[in-house]
Amino acid sequence: MNSTQIICIVCPMGCHLEVAHDSASGTYSVSGNKCSRGKEYGINELSNPTRVVTSTVVIEGAHLKRLPVKTNRPIAKGKMFECMKEIDKVRVIAPVKMGQIILKDIAGTGADLIATRSMG
Amino acid sequence: MYDIIVIGGGPAGLAAAIEAKKNGIDSILVIERDRELGGILQQCIHNGFGLHVFKEELTGPEYAEKFINELKELGIEYKLDSMVLNITEDKKVDFINSIDGYVSVKTKAIILAMGCRERTRGAIGIAGARPAGVFTAGAAQRFLNMEGYMVGKTVVILGSGDIGLIMARRLTLEGAKVKVVLERMPHPGGLTRNIVQCLDDYNIPLRLAHTVTSIKGKDRVEGVTIVAIDKSGSIIPGSEEYMECDTLILSVGLIPENELTENAGIAIDPATKGAYVNEAMETSQEGVFACGNVVHVHDLVDYVTEESRLAGRSAARYINDELRASAKAVRTKQGNGIGYIVPQFIRTENLLGGVNLFMRVRSVYSNSKLVVKADGRIIKEIKRSHMIPSEMERVQLSKEVLAAADIKELAIEVMEVEQ
Ligand SMILES: Cc1cc2nc3c(=O)[nH]c(=O)nc-3n(C[C@H](O)[C@H](O)[C@H](O)COP(=O)(O)OP(=O)(O)OC[C@H]3O[C@@H](n4cnc5c(N)ncnc54)[C@H](O)[C@@H]3O)c2cc1C
Ligand code: SF4
Numbered sequence: 001m002n003s004t005q006i007i008c009i010v011c012p013m014g015c016h017l018e019v020a021h022d023s024a025s026g027t028y029s030v031s032g033n034k035c036s037r038g039k040e041y042g043i044n045e046l047s048n049p050t051r052v053v054t055s056t057v058v059i060e061g062a063h064l065k066r067l068p069v070k071t072n073r074p075i076a077k078g079k080m081f082e083c084m085k086e087i088d089k090v091r092v093i094a095p096v097k098m099g100q101i102i103l104k105d106i107a108g109t110g111a112d113l114i115a116t117r118s119m120g
Numbered sequence: 121m122y123d124i125i126v127i128g129g130g131p132a133g134l135a136a137a138i139e140a141k142k143n144g145i146d147s148i149l150v151i152e153r154d155r156e157l158g159g160i161l162q163q164c165i166h167n168g169f170g171l172h173v174f175k176e177e178l179t180g181p182e183y184a185e186k187f188i189n190e191l192k193e194l195g196i197e198y199k200l201d202s203m204v205l206n207i208t209e210d211k212k213v214d215f216i217n218s219i220d221g222y223v224s225v226k227t228k229a230i231i232l233a234m235g236c237r238e239r240t241r242g243a244i245g246i247a248g249a250r251p252a253g254v255f256t257a258g259a260a261q262r263f264l265n266m267e268g269y270m271v272g273k274t275v276v277i278l279g280s281g282d283i284g285l286i287m288a289r290r291l292t293l294e295g296a297k298v299k300v301v302l303e304r305m306p307h308p309g310g311l312t313r314n315i316v317q318c319l320d321d322y323n324i325p326l327r328l329a330h331t332v333t334s335i336k337g338k339d340r341v342e343g344v345t346i347v348a349i350d351k352s353g354s355i356i357p358g359s360e361e362y363m364e365c366d367t368l369i370l371s372v373g374l375i376p377e378n379e380l381t382e383n384a385g386i387a388i389d390p391a392t393k394g395a396y397v398n399e400a401m402e403t404s405q406e407g408v409f410a411c412g413n414v415v416h417v418h419d420l421v422d423y424v425t426e427e428s429r430l431a432g433r434s435a436a437r438y439i440n441d442e443l444r445a446s447a448k449a450v451r452t453k454q455g456n457g458i459g460y461i462v463p464q465f466i467r468t469e470n471l472l473g474g475v476n477l478f479m480r481v482r483s484v485y486s487n488s489k490l491v492v493k494a495d496g497r498i499i500k501e502i503k504r505s506h507m508i509p510s511e512m513e514r515v516q517l518s519k520e521v522l523a524a525a526d527i528k529e530l531a532i533e534v535m536e537v538e539q
Contacts, residue, residue: 117181
């Protein structure tokens with residue numbers, strides 16, 4: 001039995017979790033979580049950590065020079081910098097609507113990059 | 121003549137205006153000095169907004185757009201690029217813009233929602249030259265996220281407030297090297313989730329009880345001198361260390377933006393640096409309400425929305441003559457371990473349901489409880505396994521509990537729980 005202390009970041013409560021890993025059976029158990037989302041997070045964080053990437057892309061024809069974007073779901077933590085490389089290449093032209101897909105299947109993660117505000 | 125004028129079109133002003141309209145007030149004007157509505161949220165492109173209000177995790181601009189859309193659908197009038205200069209006791213609001221010039225309008229009620237501003241280097245006194253490359257975290261955030269201007273390549277961040285942490289991650293993702301985040305206090309200034317997501321994820325070191333004493337560089341920053349701080353807050357001699365960098369970012373705190381409030385003679389609480397408010401979010405001046413960061417600095421926009429809806433509803437009640445100004449007020453008082461409490465006054469008679477008390481603890485506490493005392497008698501205890509100054513605490517009290525006794529003072533303090 002192997003146990004790791006982590007802080008749940010799903011919500012601002014920031015519960016202190018203890019995630020135990022039983023390598024024989026391959027199962028995880030979580031304690032210290034105040035809700036079920038914390039359990040899910042604890043297990044994911046040890047088996048396959050993910051994050052939503054938020055950034056900006058160049059926009060032309062709008063009152064600002066950058067359009068904020070995000071991945072529409074969390075992607076593997078290890079893929080973040082690869083995503084950023086693709087985000088850096090994107091150029092869009094106004095008008096754009098909030099939620100509009102800017103880039104499909106970014107860096108092969110299965111997640112889409114979407115606009116997080118309307119502009120122009 | 122308007123019924124309500126809202127000053128500031130950030131999340132606080134938007135929520136207050138929308139709520140007032142939903143409570144039957146039609147003549148409302150929102151005045152915003154920026155070129156668009158949304159306030160500080162438009163530059164906070166990261167996610168983590170709205171978990172309480174919308175039960176989903178939104179970015180700042182998404183959270184703002186939901187409220188902006190609602191404001192427009194409700195047909196609430198607003199003016200952009202318009203700066204309020206002055207408010208008077210007889211409820212006149214003076215503002216200027218390039219189209220209308222200098223305008224003075226009368227209103228029945230005013231809602232102050234001007235947000236806060238960043239403390240700057242001057243306010244914390246770092247010695248040395250004044251080279252380029254020193255930014256406040258919020259200014260750097262605006263440059264990068266809205267104007268597309270990268271502020272530097274090798275960065276030291278002073279202050280572990282949320283904006284500093286968010287900028288550490290943002291700059292790293294954009295290819296800068298963030299060498300260290302320094303925090304003067306022995307505990308972090310920002311939310312735990314930001315320490316994890318913004319520093320730990322990228323192996324950015326956080327050095328607690330450290331600060332910057334001087335900046336080197338003539339035209340551009342070349343480096344900074346870092347020192348360790350002891351428990352009493354003094355510099356530890358011999359701990360000086362020089363670190364090369366081309367950029368220093370200051371995330372040393374926010375202060376409510378209260379020039380208008382002070383000039384109008386409204387009383388300011390030294391503990392919050394915002395106006396004293398009562399259960400209706402009304403200031404010391406009848407009919408002038410306040411909400412959001414102008415009252416006290418919030419870390420969660422969800423609480424800003426909640427507080428601002430209350431201000432909007434209260435302004436509507438004030439106009440409909442449903443608030444009793446003369447009702448007896450209970451004073452809330454920060455006891456041991458508590459930095460401040462908002463609201464500072466509760467007129468029990470005016471409460472519709474209960475009252476939410478927002479407060480910050482002064483230091484880090486584990487296994488403790490918040491103890492509520494009415495004139496010295498304990499009326500409620502709330503266990504908390506973990507409390508830190510960066511995360512606002514909320515205590516809810518019902519009208520019945522308050523009405524039961526003839527209370528003069530309501531104190532809240534932190535007490536350790538015996539194991
Ligand atoms: C960098 C940063 C990161 C944050 N991250 C999070 C997070 O992850 N999750 C979360 O829930 N919360 C977060 N917050 C907190 C939240 O965004 C704020 O608490 C909230 O935006 C405050 O809203 P407000 O309307 O009071 O102030 P603001 O958003 O500052 O709006 C005030 C408005 O008033 C206008 N104004 C001021 N003076 C005048 C005048 N004289 N005339 C006309 N207009 C005027 C300003 O231009 C501005 O638009 C963050 C805050 C910051 C600064
Ligand atoms: S366990 Fe639940 S309550 Fe605790 S931080 Fe995680 S999501 Fe929030």
